Amino acid sequence: MIAFENVAYNYGGGDLLSDVSLRLAPGSFHFLTGPSGSGKSTFLKLAYAELRATSGRVNLFDRDVKTLSRDDVARARRRIGIVHQDCKFLDHMSLAANMALPFTVSDRESDGQDMKDLLGWVGLDHLADALPPQLSGGERQRAALARAVIVDPDVILADEPTGNVDWDMSLRILTLLVELNRMGKTILVATHDLNLIRQAKAQIQARVLRIAKHRIQLAGADL
Numbered sequence: 001m002i003a004f005e006n007v008a009y010n011y012g013g014g015d016l017l018s019d020v021s022l023r024l025a026p027g028s029f030h031f032l033t034g035p036s037g038s039g040k041s042t043f044l045k046l047a048y049a050e051l052r053a054t055s056g057r058v059n060l061f062d063r064d065v066k067t068l069s070r071d072d073v074a075r076a077r078r079r080i081g082i083v084h085q086d087c088k089f090l091d092h093m094s095l096a097a098n099m100a101l102p103f104t105v106s107d108r109e110s111d112g113q114d115m116k117d118l119l120g121w122v123g124l125d126h127l128a129d130a131l132p133p134q135l136s137g138g139e140r141q142r143a144a145l146a147r148a149v150i151v152d153p154d155v156i157l158a159d160e161p162t163g164n165v166d167w168d169m170s171l172r173i174l175t176l177l178v179e180l181n182r183m184g185k186t187i188l189v190a191t192h193d194l195n196l197i198r199q200a201k202a203q204i205q206a207r208v209l210r211i212a213k214h215r216i217q218l219a220g221a222d223l
């Protein structure tokens with residue numbers, strides 16, 4: 001799905017990430033952890049071609065990102081659901097209308113029943129007509145996850161999807177991610193939350209990647 005080959009990235013100073021080689025195989029579940037500022041969000045941006053590697057190669061669905069035109073990137077992104085750290089909604093539009101935005105943007109028809117089912121799946125069907133500022137932090141994060149999956153992507157990249165929510169809500173979001181993985185989606189979750197990772201490993205085969213000293217390594221079984 002997504003492969004990194006000897007990738008390095010810097011924002012103009014020294015390398016933030018260097019010598020990164022890894023593959024997100026279809027149907028795999030990965031966590032990405034590491035200290036604040038170590039480059040987790042940067043890695044995700046490289047993975048969905050928001051940033052281009054300074055050196056090395058990132059393959060998105062078997063194509064070198066450097067060779068992709070803007071349209072190719074847009075097409076590839078339709079196969080990726082991105083849950084941003086600080087998810088943005090249009091505050092003047094209902095939750096249901098916000099959920100339908102990916103369809104509007106990609107010129108596809110949205111199916112009202114699918115939308116209802118999806119809101120039900122994340123436990124927000126009663127809030128379909130609410131405006132985003134009326135949602136709690138956990139409701140926003142579940143809405144962000146639902147919006148990322150509404151176009152049925154093959155890959156889900158989630159940046160701290162359980163930041164700012166309590167443990168019960170974190171577990172609920174984790175359960176949704178595990179369900180998606182069981183449906184065959186390839187998942188990568190960047191998180192600081194080691195308890196969440198332990199909880200997930202009790203349920204599914206998840207690999208844990210750790211950023212240390214600018215490199216990304218597979219963490220041992222100690223987690």
Ligand SMILES: Nc1ncnc2c1ncn2[C@@H]1O[C@H](COP(=O)(O)OP(=O)(O)OP(=O)(O)O)[C@@H](O)[C@H]1O
Binds near residue numbers: 038040043
């Ligand atoms: N656009 C940018 N220009 C310059 N430096 C940047 C830019 N974006 C991020 N950085 C720097 O790169 C480093 C890594 O940032 P990144 O957001 O990838 O880390 P992170 O591991 O996701 O952090 P956190 O866990 O705090 O979200 C930080 O030192 C950050 O200040």
